[in-house]
Amino acid sequence: TTDDLSLAVTSYIWQCAAHTVHYALPEGTRVVVLEELNDTTVQELRLLSASSPDVLGLDTEWSHSGRSVALLQLAARGTCLLLKRPVLESPPGDLVALLEDPGVLKCGVGIAQDLRLLEEQFGLRTKG
DSSP, X not given: OHHHHHHHHHHHHHHHHHTOOOOOOOTTOEEEEEOSSSHHHHHHHHHHHHTOOSEEEEEEEEOTTSSSEEEEEEEETTXXXXXXXXXXXXXXXXXXXHHHOTTSEEXXXXXXXXXHHHHHHHOOOOOO
């Protein structure tokens, strides 16, 4: 009936709206996009490592095919680094050391898949 259809559409719209909640970053958070391996990239990774984080937020974004990592997001202590694929293809030592540090807890939603892809595609192993 028309009422059932209306109820179903309203329910669907409500469910979609629930999944489009936007979160604001805390005030003062630095977001740095690193598109290629250069001195700035190395410096930003060193700064993040030097802050001695106990916890590192980690997430990847995949290509449209869902098979290859396009972007790695790392967040700790008021800094969020967005590392694009060219940085990952020749990972700097500071990135490798940070990911392999067992004293830094890596956390994220669905992180097992992200970690598997980072290892398969770039040889980046993680501990912690």
